[in-house]
Amino acid sequence: MSDAVPSFSLRSGSKIPSVGLGLWKIDQDATAGVVRDAIKVGYRHLDAACDYGNEKQAGEGIASAIGDGLASRDDLWVTSKLWNTYHRPEHVRAACERSLRDLQLEHLDLYLMHFPISQAFVPFEKRYPPGWFFDPDAGEPGIKEDPVPIRETWQAMNELVDAGLVREIGVCNFGTSLLRDLMASSDTHPAVLQIELHPYLTQNKLIRFCNESQIHVTGFSPLGALSYFSLGMAEPAESVIEQPVVKEIAANHDRTPAQILLRWGVQRGTSVVPKTSRVERLRENLAIADIALTDDEMNAISTLDRHRRFNDPGDFAEAAFNTFYPIYE
Structure with missing residues (x-):
């Protein structure tokens, strides 16, 4: 894998690039070009998911970049995620293989359980990606649960590693209690935890627990809020990049507020996966390795913490999918 972007080492010795491209909310029509552009300017970490609905287009971008010699497959770190409707062990491999086929890859570097939520299975031929509604055409559509113990889904994900389809497995949106229970039920511990993370939601205790447990x-x-304005899940006044302290630190370093926030994340020891469709922003988001924030600057940004979670099923599931579905409380 290329060393152009600094990386973090996982427990296994694998290296995950510190900055990646998040593919959530990138339009299908733009995805192939954005992915190719990202690889061309130096990205080696791509964060995809079944639920984003653009893995096929991401695969076209990856194939184009590799075909044109912009990178080799070994240069890339590609993550995908198991959607909630595929938690039954008999569906896990098929879900992974569908992502692999769409991404035009023989293996994933990382496969994550997207949420600690198990929904009723929706066949691929009926609807893909299946989304949150069990039946969108029902008179009162909603989320339909099909409870599956996390350890059963995790064991099936382990089998993907054994089969050579996946190199590392992990989870998203878990807290310490779920992580402890998962680690107690399996000899294979999560390599990575992916969570919402920004100065309004610093999650210090969870990060410390993961560091002590060798979970990246x-x-x-x-x-922060930028991705949620269009969804009605955040107000413009909640924009972290508009905070005076962030702007002041950015001016001191002759960088943009966004670069300072990304550097804050990386300097804490976490990798970050910002989303953008613009080439100039792709370059900007990647160019943070030479920023060195002082302890005082890091602390000043961290004091913005207000425990503000934008991506919370306990809020959006009821508003958007007619189902009250808290997971963090």
Whole structure:
């Protein structure tokens, strides 16, 4: 794997690049070009998921970049995620193989359980990606649960490693209690935990627990509210990049506020996966390795913490999917 972007070492010795491209909310029509552009400017970490609905287009971008010699497969770290409807062990491999086929890959570097939520299975031929509704055409559509013990899903994910389809497995949106229970039920501990992480939600205790447990942390939505404005899940006044302290630190380093926030995340020891469709932003988000924030600057940014979670099923599931579904409480 290329050393152009600094990486973090996992327990196994694998290296995950510190900055990746998050593919959530990138339009299908743009995804192939954005992925190719990202690889061209130096990205080696791509964060995909079945639920994002653009893995096929991401695969086209990856294939184009590799075909044109912009990178080799071994240069890339590609993550995908198991969706909630595929938690039954008999569906896990088929879900992974569908992602692999769409991404035009023989293996994934990392496969994550997207949520600690188990929904009723929706066949691939009926709807893919299946989304949150069990039946969108029902009179009162909602989320339909099909409870599956996490350890059963995890064991099936382990079998993907044994089969050579996946190199590392991990989880998203777990807290310390679920992590402890998962580690107590399996000899294979999560390599990575992906969580919402930004100065309004610093999650210090969870990160410390993961560090002590040799679980690497990746932060999604590292710029905070920006991805949630269009969804009605955040107000413009909640924008972290508009905070005076962030702007002041950015001016001191002659960098943008976004670069400072990404560097804050990486300097904490977490990888970050910001989303953008613009080439100039792709370059900007990647160019943070030479920023060195002082302890005072790191602390000043961290004091913005207000425990504000933007991506919370306990809020959005009821508003968007007619189902009250808290997982963090």
